[in-house]
Amino acid sequence: MSQPTVLLLGTCDSKLDEILYLRAQITSHFNCAVLLADIGRTPNTSIPEINFTHSKILHDDPQDYSSFSRNDYITHIIHHSTNFVRSLYQKHSFHGIIGLGGSGGTSICASIMRNALPIGFPKLIISTMASGDTSPYVGETDITLMYSVVDIAGTNSILKGILSNAGSMIAGAAAAAYHKQAEQKDQDQDQEPQRKGIAITMFGITTPCIEHITTYLHTHHPSYELYIFHATGSGGRAMERLIRERRIAGVLDITTTEIADHICGGVLSAGPERLSAAAETGIPQIVSGERAGEI
Amino acid sequence: MSQPTVLLLGTCDSKLDEILYLRAQITSHFNCAVLLADIGRTPNTSIPEINFTHSKILHDDPQDYSSFSRNDYITHIIHHSTNFVRSLYQKHSFHGIIGLGGSGGTSICASIMRNALPIGFPKLIISTMASGDTSPYVGETDITLMYSVVDIAGTNSILKGILSNAGSMIAGAAAAAYHKQAEQKDQDQDQEPQRKGIAITMFGITTPCIEHITTYLHTHHPSYELYIFHATGSGGRAMERLIRERRIAGVLDITTTEIADHICGGVLSAGPERLSAAAETGIPQIVSGERAGEI
Numbered sequence: 001m002s003q004p005t006v007l008l009l010g011t012c013d014s015k016l017d018e019i020l021y022l023r024a025q026i027t028s029h030f031n032c033a034v035l036l037a038d039i040g041r042t043p044n045t046s047i048p049e050i051n052f053t054h055s056k057i058l059h060d061d062p063q064d065y066s067s068f069s070r071n072d073y074i075t076h077i078i079h080h081s082t083n084f085v086r087s088l089y090q091k092h093s094f095h096g097i098i099g100l101g102g103s104g105g106t107s108i109c110a111s112i113m114r115n116a117l118p119i120g121f122p123k124l125i126i127s128t129m130a131s132g133d134t135s136p137y138v139g140e141t142d143i144t145l146m147y148s149v150v151d152i153a154g155t156n157s158i159l160k161g162i163l164s165n166a167g168s169m170i171a172g173a174a175a176a177a178y179h180k181q182a183e184q185k186d187q188d189q190d191q192e193p194q195r196k197g198i199a200i201t202m203f204g205i206t207t208p209c210i211e212h213i214t215t216y217l218h219t220h221h222p223s224y225e226l227y228i229f230h231a232t233g234s235g236g237r238a239m240e241r242l243i244r245e246r247r248i249a250g251v252l253d254i255t256t257t258e259i260a261d262h263i264c265g266g267v268l269s270a271g272p273e274r275l276s277a278a279a280e281t282g283i284p285q286i287v288s289g290e291r292a293g294e295i
Numbered sequence: 296m297s298q299p300t301v302l303l304l305g306t307c308d309s310k311l312d313e314i315l316y317l318r319a320q321i322t323s324h325f326n327c328a329v330l331l332a333d334i335g336r337t338p339n340t341s342i343p344e345i346n347f348t349h350s351k352i353l354h355d356d357p358q359d360y361s362s363f364s365r366n367d368y369i370t371h372i373i374h375h376s377t378n379f380v381r382s383l384y385q386k387h388s389f390h391g392i393i394g395l396g397g398s399g400g401t402s403i404c405a406s407i408m409r410n411a412l413p414i415g416f417p418k419l420i421i422s423t424m425a426s427g428d429t430s431p432y433v434g435e436t437d438i439t440l441m442y443s444v445v446d447i448a449g450t451n452s453i454l455k456g457i458l459s460n461a462g463s464m465i466a467g468a469a470a471a472a473y474h475k476q477a478e479q480k481d482q483d484q485d486q487e488p489q490r491k492g493i494a495i496t497m498f499g500i501t502t503p504c505i506e507h508i509t510t511y512l513h514t515h516h517p518s519y520e521l522y523i524f525h526a527t528g529s530g531g532r533a534m535e536r537l538i539r540e541r542r543i544a545g546v547l548d549i550t551t552t553e554i555a556d557h558i559c560g561g562v563l564s565a566g567p568e569r570l571s572a573a574a575e576t577g578i579p580q581i582v583s584g585e586r587a588g589e590i
Contacts, residue, residue, distance in 0.1 A: 029467065029470075030467065119444055119453065119456070119457075120453065120457065120460070122460045122463075122464070124464075128525055130429065130439075131433035131434060132428065132429065132529065133427065133428045133429075134427065134429050134440075135426045138442050139426060140426070140444065141442065141444065142443075142444050142457050142460070143442070144419075144425075144439060144442075144460075145425070145429075145439065145440055146437060146439040147433050147437055147529070148437075149414055149436065149437050149533045150524060150533065151497065151523035151525045151530070153497075153523045154521060154523070156492065156522055157492070157520060157542075158414065158415065158492075158522060161414070161415035162414075162415065162437050164471070165415070165417045165439075165468050165471075165472075167471075168417075168467045168468045168471030168472070169419075169439070169464040169465070169468045170464070170467075172324065172463045172464050172465075172466055172467015172468065172471075173460050173463045173467065175324075175463070176459070176460075176462075176466075176467075177460075197451065197452070197453075202448075214449070226449060227445045228446035228448045228449070230397075232427070233427075234426040234442070235423075238444045238445065242444075242453065247452075247453065
């Protein structure tokens with residue numbers, strides 16, 4: 001695209017007024033364009049602002065969605081939209097992504113963002129669910145959540161103020177990403193070699209050990225970047241994800257409490273895949289079992 | 296201020312590298328300036344980038360903070376910083392606010408933002424706590440949280456990418472707020488009269504009732520704005536807060552489940568102050584006890 005562009009995920013059947021208000025806010029800043037994708041259950045065919053219609057996202061899939069249960073529909077739209085958004089991302093068609101919703105809309109938008117886009121790409125959701133347990137939405141990613149304060153059910157001056165801030169935030173981030181992308185293209189010839197990354201897990205009692213390690217590595221191996229992950233469940237998941245995204249060269253897994261939490265039902269589990277990414281991708285990993293008994 | 300300005304709350308003793316990186320990101324966009332306030336425990340006197348020093352925020356309070364417990368220090372710095380930030384806000388000295396931190400830093404930044412600034416003012420925190428229960432930080436406000444993915448303990452390319460997005464987001468929001476403020480000054484003479492707001496509480500089973508009410512009010516009293524609050528604890532708190540901010544003219548409190556949750560220890564309590572703001576501010580309120588028995 002020849003200008004900063006934001007992809008707006010919208011349930012255009014149930015929250016059209018709010019989506020169009022947000023769209024107008026985004027386009028009023030920093031020369032930003034918006035691509036609006038309709039992810040609502042009932043296709044909206046009445047407004048020209050929709051760039052990606054329901055049938056485009058669903059590839060004219062002939063199934064009768066109106067007969068699906070709510071959960072089945074959500075699973076289906078997430079699957080198709082994720083593929084669609086990933087493909088747009090690979091073509092560099094947009095520089096930031098935004099959505100809004102209650103519990104259902106937040107869940108759909110967050111799943112798409114988590115699965116289609118890498119960490120570091122600007123992502124924002126205005127949500128009624130942002131003041132509470134956000135881990136089902138954010139997971140191990142950098143999805144940014146703004147609490148809508150009032151329900152997203154009709155525009156009013158309070159919601160408009162909040163949507164206005166969200167619009168200028170994502171427009172600002174998209175404009176910055178767009179200009180950075182353009183600069184990077186110019187500099188590609190004489191780019192510095194990437195520094196290598198070492199992942200380290202930390203949590204309370206292992207902090208003194210990690211401090212020794214980081215001091216040692218900074219002093220003796222300054223060409224390595226160190227990534228500290230707080231082993232609270234999301235931290236371990238984030239590490240596994242970044243290993244799979246090939247952004248980590250080695251792992252010092254000093255804090256394996258998440259394993260015990262997973263096995264014994266503690267609240268800080270990182271899921272059953274914890275400890276598997278390094279082996280799968282073939283990078284060196286040192287695992288300490290010392291703290292694996294703690295919950 | 297004659298340019299868009301972001302107030303950056305920083306623990307300049309423990310996270311200086313990250314704060315200075317974030318500061319540079321903000322100032323690189325949209326002609327934004329930064330005011331950096333040092334809220335760390337140990338005063339940083341070594342760098343000129345700090346605009347508001349520790350002693351300025353604490354009004355040269357002669358107490359020996361090094362002897363305070365961690366919790367006492369946090370209570371103390373929150374109290375002083377809140378007053379300081381509120382006074383800067385009243386002088387229109389900044390147009391957006393940002394902070395970063397782990398559990399302690401997030402708690403300090405969020406308390407200051409919640410207590411010093413109204414809903415609708417742009418607020419962002421990059422936090423290690425953003426993928427989990429955020430209600431202690433966000434509460435009933437529009438504080439926006441971005442998960443840092445890696446621990447905020449030394450800069451690396453992943454954290455830099457995230458801080459860069461956060462910087463462009465808050466710079467975008469501050470630039471927009473700055474220009475809106477300037478426009479509003481021009482239009483103050485011929486401003487439209489403010490619409491009146493009616494607050495309505497809703498939750499699951501009361502939805503059909505609320506739908507009837509909103510249809511009726513839209514049809515017969517279109518000059519009223521309707522604010523729907525999802526009675527999940529944060530929703531009720533938000534309503535009470537907006538009543539106290541004098542942004543609500545009347546209340547239809549149809550969904551009082553939060554009262555039962557408060558009395559019987561349910562998870563969706565809105566605290567002991569629920570139901571008090573309308574009486575305190577003297578606005579009309581209709582309360583339905585019909586759903587007050589549900590938890």
